[in-house]
Amino acid sequence: xxxxxxxxxxxxxxxxxxxxxxxxxxxxxxxxxxxxxxxxxxxxxxxxxxxxxxxxxxxxxxxxxxxxxxxxxxxxxxxxxxxxxxxxxxxxxxxxxxxxxxxxxxxxxxxxxxxxxxxxxxxxxxxxxxxxxxxxxxxxxxxxxxxxxxxxxxxxxxxxxxxxxxxxxxxxxxxxxxxxxxxxxxxxxxxxxxxxxxxxxxxxxxxxxxxxxxxxxxxxxxxxxxxxxxxxxxxxxxxxxxxxxxxxxxxxxxxxxxxxxxxxxxxxxxxxxxxxxxxxxxxxxxxxxxxxxx
Amino acid sequence: xxxxxxxxxxxxxxxxxxxxxxxxxxxxxxxxxxxxxxxxxxxxxxxxxxxxxxxxxxxxxxxxxxxxxxxxxxxxxxxxxxxxxxxxxxxxxxxxxxxxxxxxxxxxxxxxxxxxxxxxxxxxxxxxxxxxxxxxxxxxxxxxxxxxxxxxxxxxxxxxxxxxxxxxxxxxxxxxxxxxxxxxxxxxxxxxxxxxxxxxxxxxxxxxxxxxxxxxxxxxxxxxxxxxxxxxxxxxxxxxxxxxxxxxxxxxxxxxxxxxxxxxxxxxxxxxxxxxxxxxxxxxxxxxxxxxxxxxxxxxxxxxxxxxxxxxxxxxxxxxxxxxxxxxxxxxxxxxxxxxxxxxxxxxxxxxxxxxxxxxxxxxxxxxxxxxxxxxxxxxxxxxxxxxxxxxxxxxxxxxxxxxxxxxxxxxxxxxxxxxxxxxxxxxxxxxxxxxxxxxxxxxxxxxxxxxxxxxxxxxxxxxxxxxxxxxxxxxxxxxxxxxxxxxxxxxxxxxxxxxxxxxxxxxxxxxxxxxxxxxxxxxxxxxxxxxxxxxxxxxxxxxxxxxxxxxxxxxxxxxxxxxxxxxxxxxxxxxxxxxxxxxxxxxxxxxxxxxxxxxxxxxxxxxxxxx
Numbered sequence: 001x002x003x004x005x006x007x008x009x010x011x012x013x014x015x016x017x018x019x020x021x022x023x024x025x026x027x028x029x030x031x032x033x034x035x036x037x038x039x040x041x042x043x044x045x046x047x048x049x050x051x052x053x054x055x056x057x058x059x060x061x062x063x064x065x066x067x068x069x070x071x072x073x074x075x076x077x078x079x080x081x082x083x084x085x086x087x088x089x090x091x092x093x094x095x096x097x098x099x100x101x102x103x104x105x106x107x108x109x110x111x112x113x114x115x116x117x118x119x120x121x122x123x124x125x126x127x128x129x130x131x132x133x134x135x136x137x138x139x140x141x142x143x144x145x146x147x148x149x150x151x152x153x154x155x156x157x158x159x160x161x162x163x164x165x166x167x168x169x170x171x172x173x174x175x176x177x178x179x180x181x182x183x184x185x186x187x188x189x190x191x192x193x194x195x196x197x198x199x200x201x202x203x204x205x206x207x208x209x210x211x212x213x214x215x216x217x218x219x220x221x222x223x224x225x226x227x228x229x230x231x232x233x234x235x236x237x238x239x240x241x242x243x244x245x246x247x248x249x250x251x252x253x254x255x256x257x258x259x260x261x262x263x264x265x266x267x268x269x270x271x272x273x274x275x276x277x278x279x280x281x282x283x284x285x286x287x288x289x290x291x292x293x294x
Numbered sequence: 295x296x297x298x299x300x301x302x303x304x305x306x307x308x309x310x311x312x313x314x315x316x317x318x319x320x321x322x323x324x325x326x327x328x329x330x331x332x333x334x335x336x337x338x339x340x341x342x343x344x345x346x347x348x349x350x351x352x353x354x355x356x357x358x359x360x361x362x363x364x365x366x367x368x369x370x371x372x373x374x375x376x377x378x379x380x381x382x383x384x385x386x387x388x389x390x391x392x393x394x395x396x397x398x399x400x401x402x403x404x405x406x407x408x409x410x411x412x413x414x415x416x417x418x419x420x421x422x423x424x425x426x427x428x429x430x431x432x433x434x435x436x437x438x439x440x441x442x443x444x445x446x447x448x449x450x451x452x453x454x455x456x457x458x459x460x461x462x463x464x465x466x467x468x469x470x471x472x473x474x475x476x477x478x479x480x481x482x483x484x485x486x487x488x489x490x491x492x493x494x495x496x497x498x499x500x501x502x503x504x505x506x507x508x509x510x511x512x513x514x515x516x517x518x519x520x521x522x523x524x525x526x527x528x529x530x531x532x533x534x535x536x537x538x539x540x541x542x543x544x545x546x547x548x549x550x551x552x553x554x555x556x557x558x559x560x561x562x563x564x565x566x567x568x569x570x571x572x573x574x575x576x577x578x579x580x581x582x583x584x585x586x587x588x589x590x591x592x593x594x595x596x597x598x599x600x601x602x603x604x605x606x607x608x609x610x611x612x613x614x615x616x617x618x619x620x621x622x623x624x625x626x627x628x629x630x631x632x633x634x635x636x637x638x639x640x641x642x643x644x645x646x647x648x649x650x651x652x653x654x655x656x657x658x659x660x661x662x663x664x665x666x667x668x669x670x671x672x673x674x675x676x677x678x679x680x681x682x683x684x685x686x687x688x689x690x691x692x693x694x695x696x697x698x699x700x701x702x703x704x705x706x707x708x709x710x711x712x713x714x715x716x717x718x719x720x721x722x723x724x725x726x727x728x729x730x731x732x733x734x735x736x737x738x739x740x741x742x743x744x745x746x747x748x749x750x751x752x753x754x755x756x757x758x759x760x761x762x763x764x765x766x767x768x769x770x771x772x773x774x775x776x777x778x779x780x781x782x783x784x785x786x787x788x789x790x791x792x793x794x795x796x797x798x799x800x801x802x803x804x805x806x807x808x809x810x811x812x813x814x815x816x817x818x819x820x821x822x823x824x825x826x827x828x829x830x831x832x833x834x835x836x837x838x839x840x841x842x843x844x845x846x847x848x849x850x851x852x853x854x855x856x857x858x859x860x861x862x863x864x865x866x867x868x869x870x871x872x873x874x875x876x877x878x879x880x881x882x883x884x885x886x887x888x889x890x891x892x893x894x895x896x897x898x899x900x901x902x903x904x905x906x
Contacts, residue, residue, distance in 0.1 A: 228831055243576045249587045252577025253549040256556075257353065261328050266350050269340035272357030272549065 006036035013045060024186035031184065171201050178210055187218035191276070215276055222279035225286065229264040231294035233282070245290060254281045258291055300428045301677060302435045303669025304420055305468070306413060306451065308367040309493025309520065310636070311335045312666035313420040315427075316674035321475065321667040323660070326423045331663060332636075333423070337415045338362040339403030347419040356552035359387035363400055365494055366412040368517060370454070371447030371800070374398040378517075397800025408801055410450050411809055414457035418813070421458055435460045436673040438665050441467040441499045441513040444691055444736055444746050446800070453801055457809050463676050467690075469499035470508040471668025472634045476656060478503055484629040485511070489614060489647060489655075490665070491637040494520040496610060498617040500628075509709045512621020516613050519606070521562070521637045527602040528558035528594065532573065536590055542579060544590075550579050554590075565596045566639040600642045607646045614650060631655040636662040689714075693770055693778060696733040696742035698723035705770045708738065717769040719785070726758040730766060732782050734795060751793040753782045822880065829883035830875060836890035837871055840864055843897035856897065864893040 013028035025045075032042040174197040181190040194211040201207055223229065235242075235258050247255065254271055262270070264282065271278040285291045302324070305312045310332040314323045323331045328349060338351035339361040346354070355362040368382045374392040383390055389401040399406040417437075424432045437460075439451050448465045455462035469488035478486060482503050490497040497515040501508050532554055533544050544550040553575050561571040571594050577587040600607075618625060631651045637643060638661045647655045658664055689712060694704035697720070705716040722730065730753045737745030756764050764784065771779040783790040801809070844864050847854045853861060871886040 230831070239574050239576070243589050245577075247577045247587060249547070249549060249577050249580045252575075252587055253553065255577070256553050256575065262350065262353075269342055269344050269346055270350055270354035270357075272341065272354055275342060 003036050003039070006032040006039050006042060009035070010039070010041050010045065024181070024184070024189045027184055027186065171197055171204065171207070174200065175206060175210065178214065182210075182214055182217075187214050187221065188280070190214040191218050219276055219279060222276070222283045225283045226264050226279065227293055229268075232260060232263050233258050233267075233286075233291045233294040234260050235290065236292050237290055242290070245288065247290075250277070251281045251284065254278060255285060255290065258285075263294075298677070299434060300424065300430070300432050301463075301670070301673040302420075302424045302432055303471070303666050303671065303673045304417065304435050304437045305471070305663075305666035305669060306367065306416065306437055306439070306454075307335055307492055307665075308365050308495050308517075309335060309522070310662065311416050311420060312663055313424050314663065314666040314670035315424065316670050321670045321674075323663045323666060324420075324424050324427045326419070327426060331660070333416070333419060334364075335367065335416050336362060336364045337366075337402070337412055343403070345403070345415070347415055353556065354552070356555060357548045359548075360389065361402055363388050363402055363412050366400070366409050366416075368494075369398060369400075370409045370413055371444070371450030372398070373800075393800060395800060408805070408809070410454040410457055410801060411813075413451065413454035414809075414813065417454055417458035417460060418817075421460060433459065433461050434463055434673065436464045436466060436669045436676070437462055438468045438471045438669045439465055440495075440497055441469055441510045441690070442497075445748070446746070448690060450800065453806060456806065457813055459810075459813070463673060466669060466672055467499070467508070467510055468497065468634075468665050469501055469510065469513070469632075471665045471672065472632055473501055473503065473508060473668070474671050475664040475668035476630075476632060476658070478630065478632075482629050485623060485627055486630045486632060487614075487618070487623075487628050487651075488632045488634055489610075489638065490515075490634040491610060491643060492520050492635040492662075493637075494518070494522055496520060496613060498614050500618065500621045500623050512617055512623060514613070514617035514620060516609070519609055519613070520635075521559070523606050524562050524599075524603050524637070524640075525555060525558040527606070528561060528599065529554045531594070531598075531602055532558065532590065532592060535592060536578075540581070540588055542581065542588070544579060547579055550575075553578060561594050562599065562640075563636075565594065565599050566641065568596075570595050596641070603642070607642050610643060611646050611650050614647075625651050632664075633657040634661050634664055689772065691736050691746075692738055693748075693772075694735050694745075695720075695768055695780075696735055700742050701740055702735055702737075702742050702745060705768070706772065710772075712772045715769065715771045717767055720766045720768055721762045722756065722759070722764045722766075723761055725761050727761065727764065728756050728758060729754050730756060730782070732768065732780065732791075732793075734778070734780050734793065748778065748795045749780075749793050751780075751782070751791050753784065753789065753791045755787065755789050756784055757786055825880050826878055826883070829880055829887065832887050833871055833875055833883055833890065836887055836894065837868060840868060840890050840893050840897065843894060844868075847897055856899070860893075860896045864897060867893045 009028045009032035013025040013032065029042050029046040032039055033046060036042065174193050178190040178193040178197065181187075181193065191211070191214050194207060194214060197204070197207045198211060235255065237245075242255070250273065254267060254273075257267055257270060267282065268275050268278050271281075273281075282291070286293055300315060303314045303321075305314075311334075312323060312332055314321055316322075325331055326333045326348065330349065333348040334352040336348065336351040336355060338346040338354060338358060340346050340354065341358060341361075351362060352364070355364060365382070365386070369379060369390070372379050373396045374390075375396055379390070379398060391399050391401060391406065393399045393408070397408065399408060400412055401407075402412075417435075421432055421435075435455060437451055437455055439448055443451070451465055452462045468490060472488050472490070473482075473486055483505065484503065486501045486503060488497075488499045488501065490499075495515065495517045496519040497513065499510055500512040502511045503509075529545075529551075536542065536544055544554060557573050557575055561573055564571040573590065573592045573594060575590040578590045580587045628651065631647065631653060633644065633647060633655045638647075638655075638657055644655060644657065689706055689708055689710045692704045692708045693706040694702045697703045703718065703720075705718055706714060720730075731750060732753065733742065733750045734748045735742060735745040736748050739745050753766065756766075764786065767781075767783045767785060769781045769783075771781075773779075778795040779792060780795070781790060781792040844861060847856055847861060867886075867889045871890055874882045874886045877883075
């Protein structure tokens with residue numbers, strides 16, 4: 001079971017790497033190796049991923065080492081919770097658990113995402129979804145996508161083979177995938193999946209709730225990376241070096257606006273894109289050393 | 295002795311605006327908070343709901359066209375039904391709708407705003423820049439307007455000033471301000487031509503200067519010729535070149551077009567001082583179907599730019615010839631030719647003007663700043679009684695009544711010093727006419743319908759008599775505030791009727807008051823929001839430091855020698871800070887910051903003492 005699960009994680013990691021989320025990929029490879037320490041693929045991919053640009057500096061809000069709470073003070077609300085999201089004004093999981101307000105009455109923000117249970121009773125996840133994708137690709141090498149349901153190689157109307165109604169199953173798979181990625185702390189990947197889910201079911205409250213939550217978390221992380229949004233970023237590279245980067249036209253547009261006079265907050269206003277998209281681009285430019293945070 | 299209140303002069307332009315003052319006897323431009331002299335006259339509501347003014351608004355104008363308002367000056371004080379507004383609407387991407395009194399409203403951010411409100415946002419920005427410069431409040435200003443602006447346009451500009459919290463001491467003509475800045479009030483007696491080629495308009499004015507009195511004897515131009523036309527030629531050239539190479543039309547991509555516009559303007563400015571400009575726009579577009587983003591790299595020479603825009607330079611000369619012809623002035627009669635506006639930096643324009651007038655035009659180092667400098671000089675003169683330069687308040691356009699045949703009889707010619715009064719006798723034009731309609735007009739055109747109708751009234755009960763036998767006195771009075779009263783009196787019966795015309799921007803006094811209140815509230819809210827943001831950033835930073843210090847202390851044996859209550863206290867303070875942060879109470883945030891600072895000092899105490 002662990003080997004199979006590890007392989008699924010590796011496939012998912014490769015998928016994330018292809019879609020540009022190398023950090024998410026690295027986390028999945030790490031998890032695969034934990035499950036199956038003898039997995040050579042996981043080790044190789046992890047070694048390759050380790051050679052790629054660093055994950056950036058850690059946030060000042062990351063959870064400090066656990067220690068015994070002082071007598072007479074609040075205990076952590078749930079020891080097994082995943083790392084608390086770094087929301088704006090959230091000064092870390094530690095503060096949340098020990099010094100912060102009592103959250104027990106407000107479980108909505110800290111309740112982990114509940115994964116839908118698959119037919120065999122085991123928690124299903126994005127890896128399962130991706131594994132099916134691979135299988136289908138092998139069986140039907142010529143698949144011309146004609147709708148959203150083809151996104152994962154699942155031809156429209158054939159999802160019954162998984163024992164679920166067509167639209168529902170795809171939506172559930174996406175939600176499951178997003179939930180899995182959130183558990184793995186990959187908010188970027190989750191947001192992408194939820195965006196697709198939103199297209200599929202624009203009025204579904206589960207999608208909206210998960211999307212809002214994951215976007216907020218992702219946005220907080222990205223803003224945290226940018227630091228004080230009143231700061232003015234500067235381009236670090238010469239024009240001759242910039243043209244060799246691997247950017248798209250949207251990143252090119254944002255980069256063109258950075259002239260040493262506009263702040264991050266200004267860039268959010270003038271980019272014409274959503275705040276999240278702009279923050280992602282800016283974080284990417286910082287990660288790649290194209291701009292200095294200012 | 296208290297320092298005198300600072301005074302400012304403002305050039306409220308179609309494309310750019312500038313604020314200046316007189317400091318130590320010298321007129322100087324006040325730079326805006328981004329260090330630029332020019333502030334683009336652009337307002338926008340960004341997609342994130344933030345109001346943007348100036349350069350930042352301009353930079354997103356193409357990517358957010360429906361929520362970006364520019365060239366509001368073309369609309370100020372005009373009626374919605376006027377052909378100027380209808381012409382302008384064809385090219386404006388933002389929504390303009392008719393107001394209740396044939397005035398107009400601009401839809402931005404889900405609100406319908408009057409044009410003075412929009413202009414007030416620009417004035418407010420300039421006022422804030424001036425306040426940052428002086429370090430204290432500024433409330434008095436002189437604002438410039440084109441010489442051809444009528445009373446309604448001038449009044450609307452004044453209203454914009456009021457909304458922005460400015461006491462508008464005087465509205466003066468732009469060419470007059472330019473001539474003042476060059477010191478011609480003292481050194482020149484005679485005729486001077488002012489050619490103002492700005493970002494969006496070209497104005498030609500002929501001034502008669504005599505002993506410090508500036509009389510506009512002729513004015514005209516093209517309200518749709520300016521630097522943007524030169525930019526557009528460069529954009530077309532770039533787009534064409536790129537399409538030839540890659541088969542992609544960059545104009546279809548708003549982000550690409552915004553970058554092209556910015557780059558074209560930059561290249562044009564550069565080419566006034568260098569022979570070649572490089573245009574590098576990496577990752578300008580992604581090819582359809584995907585693949586690596588493409589770069590646009592090109593070099594534009596000054597010769598090429600001249601070649602691309604030769605017809606525009608010819609238009610400048612053609613319009614100048616036309617205006618001088620209408621004013622009955624020969625080029626050789628002029629004492630000076632003054633070049634104003636950023637575009638007059640362009641060597642090709644200087645060359646064209648030199649060729650036409652056969653003399654070296656007078657141009658300063660910063661031709662785009664002279665109008666604001668002149669306004670500042672005038673503001674200074676108004677409060678310095680000993681100062682010689684004091685422009686008199688004059689009627690900007692002639693006032694008269696419509697007479698039979700559809701023509702105009704002028705009672706008060708333009709440039710008449712106010713207050714003033716004039717009376718003329720009119721007679722009936724038809725046999726047994728019992729009623730006469732008095733139509734009060736403003737403007738210079740001989741045909742009545744080509745002038746601005748300020749108001750009309752009817753004088754009834756006239757004696758029945760053959761035409762020409764009933765005489766009516768028509769009297770125009772203009773008081774010091776520019777309010778025009780017109781009386782008509784039947785000489786025989788003594789019957790009289792009158793009308794009072796107050797220049798109106800299209801806004802009623804009540805509307806103005808409401809807008810001013812809203813503006814005040816907006817500014818207070820903006821200030822509070824800024825303070826709130828600053829406090830939250832401070833709180834976050836302190837909280838992080840406290841969390842770090844607390845973590846370190848926990849790892850040290852015995853808590854690093856801290857007093858037993860320090861850590862629990864820090865936790866409580868953090869908890870309190872978290873609760874306060876969610877609210878909007880600036881004072882509570884400040885108090886929380888103080889508490890966090892106190893905790894930090896206590897947490898760091900032993901380490902600092904130990905030198906760790």
